Amino acid sequence: MSHPCLLEVDITDASYGTAQVLRCVKFSMTKERLAILGRNGAGKTTLCSAITGLHRSTAGVIRCEGKNIRGLRPRQIGRLGVGYVPQGRRIFNSCTVEEHFAMLGSLCVPEWPMERLFEIFPALRARRSSLAKNLSGGEQQMLAIARAVSVGPKLLIMDEPSEGLAPVIIDNLVAACNTLIEASPMGILVVEQNLNVALRLSERVLVIDRGEIVVDLATEDFATRFDLQEAYLGVSRSI
Amino acid sequence: MQTNNFKPLWRLVTLLAVFCLVIAACGNDDDNADEPPLAAQATTAATAAATANVPDQPSAPSEPTEVPSEPTPRTQEITIGAISTLDGPFAGLGDFSMHGVKLALMEYGGVLDGSGTRDGVSGASVAGVPIRLVIEGSDATPDVAVEATRKMVEQDNADIIIGPLSGDEGLALKDYIRDIPAVTLVNGTSASQDLTLRDPAPNVFRFGADGAMWAYGVGTYAYEGLGHRRIATIAEDYSYPYDQVGAVLTEFCAAGGTVTDRIWVPLGTQDYSSFIAQIPDDVDAVFFAMGGTDAINFVKQYDDFTGQAIPLIAGPTAVDQSVLTELGDRAEGMISSGPVVDDSGLANFNAFAARLDEVFDGQTPNIFNVYYYIATKSALAALEMVGGDISDGSSAFQAALTDLRWDTPIGPVYLDENRQAVVDIYLREVQDGAQVTIDTLPQVNATLGFERDSYIAKGSFSRNNPPCG
């Protein structure tokens, strides 16, 4: 039933006005855990927006389970099973935690009821009737992930989940994500600047630089390729 | 397609201009010759195709419209331009006024072109000269009124302008029309005193009353007939209500009454409640003057807030027949003075009412249709007197207008030295939704019976003028 290839991307161009951000981004993934690394401005967020349909002037092919989704509306892509945890969380500030799930109505899948998500992210349960804008950064990130998972995606795209979080919180978050992934068979696409987080969440690593994919390696191989890390991410090995 | 053409066109024009420059530079002897002829020469010299681009062949469409003082082609047709407020807050009144214009023309053989307000009348003629009607609308602002009139005068060659509707439009048109002596303005319902009272223009005629004249008699009646001693006034804050309040207070105070408060409501107010709250309890009556259309708001709210515990005396247009139906019972018993009553019994009035009802499907007489009718009819009658000949720059026609006396549907009328009508004004009361005569005040003039010089010397009515009590 399900297509062997969860996501195939072959983007030849994505631009804002006259500024071309993505040039040649080609990769595919199955139900695996893939991380995409890149510097600031490398085109990571644009790539996420292009896949989820939020960025509309994109040329090329994007397939989800063999079906071309380029040009579809974000809503249609969402319903085809692409979940999105955006950069900066973008939770609904004026809604409570519970309302984030209640508003989805029948879109919530039975295997991910709110209570089950609360088991994975217990911090949210304690704050279930707080307004989202009053949550801490880590809690907000959890909420963003839980929100995306609650509609039962086949592919979960996470854009910089660790951004702006303290290391302890990041550890918690990574642990929770791993629990989540073990509990459910879905593909994960993590887009990160933080090498450490990417390595801990992924099986395979791509590096994007100036709008092009420049590295495609298994995570354990990439973890030891300090030259590549230095060249494309500018990270010192002390991390 | 057009863009393909455009580029070369621009280029050609540029080329031409450069060419002109070169020629001008070469042949620069002594006189700096005008550029257009040179351009034209260059055009013919340079290329045949270029002529298409610079259409300045001197003969082509450059015939400027004549300033209508030229006596040449006017005998064939006389054009009447009617202007009223067809847009904006007074748009409904504009419809009424056009009814009046068209009725008058129909008496001279005209036939309606259609039922719309802007549909004209064709086939009318005076002394064998066909009359053409053009209609323009304004939105009650002077700027637009002048533009609309200018279009009728210059583009449509209008000889006679009927209108406008509101006071400040009238003042602006007076300034405009004064410079074109061959064109005659016969005022519609513009009620500003200074259209004729101060600095009159020789080609502006008013066969109706001004705002102060409309309110004549009511001040005296309030003091003597009704026994009021103290009144308050509430009115909209611009010149037309100033005139009405001024006229009423001039009489009322002369008779010995006092005014406690003069409440001026900014134009554009719809909720009068806070203004009504300022009316003191201890006055005998309240005089209210609303320019055109806000009477309904005021009367209804006054009714709601006070149950009309203190009686209202109305300004002329506030309880005009045009809004009387909408006012309904609330206007019952209200005293006012004004130009139009429904029971005057004048044969002309009844005939006018009957025709209005027949032609415009149930319409009844009101200030606007009556006044525009009178203005148009006056113009046509004067035209008839000069045999439809205005080829002398309208001077005979304007003389005939000045001397015109006739029995209008609302009584006899003639003009004073400023070409302002002396008219009958009615003291009236609303009964069963109609204006019923209490008294007829004959021959009211522009100075309300006062001596002219001293009346003018008192200055225009304003928020505080006349002083009183």
Add this chain to the structure above:
Amino acid sequence: MARRLLGVAVAVLLAYYAVSKSVEIGDRSLLVLLNGLTAAGLYFLMASGFTLVFGLARVTNLAHGGIYLLGGYGALSVQRTTGNWFLAVMLGALFAAGVSLVLYLLLRLLKGDDLRETMLTLGATIVIADQTLATWGGIPTDLAPPSFLTGSIHLPGSPLLYPKFRLAVVALAVLAGLLLWVLLYKTRLGMLIRAGVDDADMVSVLGIRVPLVLASVFMLAGALAGIAGAAGGTYLSLAQGEDNRILLASLIVVIAGGLGSLRGAGAAAIIVGLVEAFAQTHHPVLSVLITFGSLIAILVLRPQGLIKGATHVQA
């Protein structure tokens, strides 16, 4: 700190001024208060819809005044045929909602270009105003209130009268406010609306049909404006030019309250209504200047309005 002190000082002075002026006119100050609240009620009906549409769709709907007029005139036509005020208001609101929906469908063609959307609503205002003139004529007219709201009651402890219908307008506004609160905070649609105001893109990524939410908000705003039109057409009147007046008034309220904020709209409606009534009573000739002047003052001091909207309105 100094600024706050200054603010307090100004507020105290203003309050002293208002109180002393009110003492001067005695029991009529209650009248002024009620007049202000009535105006506030009408403004709130207009402003709440306006602000919701702005918050969610980021459209400055300049046709809101036109829709008010259409709602009122629609109700008038219904009342003239059926004689029933309530039916008239309901159908008038429905009509206004329908027009609002059509407007939304037109706006969709522009795909979220702020300025062009605003311009389109501006064009719509012109067309609507002219069409009401063509259909209902230019002579002002009004609806008759239902019989049990006709007439006036005595204000407690004073000989002054107050029209029943005006009190009903205040009640109507309160009711509308309550219903809006229930809708926004107790229903799924309300959650979606709030979420959409926060971040419409994220709502659509979750698989929700945002256009449906938008359409319902447009219809809701249209219906509120239609009800306001019917109410205003009953205690004030329906005439050419009313659309611009009411639009300006509700714009003041919406801006002063903070675009996109329902609570702000409520608070600002009361403030604007009271300031207006007070200014009209004590400084009639300059009252409009005072109303607009205080709006400008508010915006200079707090560019985001009294209550910062739920959204990032900088854009």
Add this chain to the structure above:
Amino acid sequence: MYRPEHAVTNGSELRERGELGGVFSAKSGRLLANCALLLVIGAAIAATPVLVSDFVLLQIVIKSLWLGIAGSSLAFLIGQAGLISLAQTAVFGTSGYLMAILVLEHDVGIWVAVAAACIAGPVAGLIIGIISQRSSGLYLMMLTLAIGVFVFFFAQQYQPITRGHTGFNGFDAPIIKGVNLQEREPLFYVSAIAAVGVVILLRLVAQSPAGLAYRGLRDNRKRLSALGYSTAATTVSAFAVAGFSAGIGGVLAVWYNGAISPGSIDIARIIELLIVVTIGGTIRLEGAFLGALVVTLLRNYANEFTNRTSTLVGAVFMVIVLISRNGLLGIFINARTKAHKAIKLFGGQRLKAKQPYPQTNP
């Protein structure tokens, strides 16, 4: 925030390219082209009174010119600085009123009054800018609307200065050395020269470093302040510059109308100015003149086809907004770009000849 599409279509990019290249010949070519263009405009101006009837000259051409001048101030604010201001009629009215008051109430010499009015424009712009420096986008639009309406009500209510609803009538345009500006041709020449002057001036400003800051304001406020510019000061100065042309428009309007009243600056005029600019397109200043011409033509001639002029105007306006991002000018430029592409497809040769775009780039 509203961002007009200044993509490849508008020539600004080409201009920048030219500047970057810094080729002397390109610059001198531009200079020549500019002179040529000015000459053409001069010729067109000289020829217009001969070509059109007196009526059209006054009521269409001159009206469009002053309306366009006033509109160009708004086009400048929107197109260059991304500031949507509805207070330009307030500036316009301030200048017009000031001139009328000085001449008719205080017997000040006409030229002193004109000078005062011309100064009043930027000053009024400055004040509006200071009031609204902290706002942007739709908020700015609302705030400036409040200011515009405030000034209208001030004119209507504050009688000691403004004579209330009636305003000032009977203003006579000045006479220079026997040339009476009340007459059409002189008034036309003055208006046309003023229009050209205003456009050149605004363009010079737009191409100066200040213009760069304005575009920064339009495109990216944050980056502008990161570059060390003050957004507030930039906003204020943009308003002041725009105030200059709005003020000139006000002066000419009073000469044209011979009068000024609250009706000249009421909400209908505020809307009309916005319509003018939107119909024309803010992508270039000249759009305002195009828009003014279209609106003036519609207002004068539409009633020959329909009883419902306003509906027609509104509908035309809506259609233009719907089909084009940049008004009529946008439609035109789009069509031209498409035509170019088509030409490119069929033969690159012809396109090459057109490369320097001298005419579109003065």
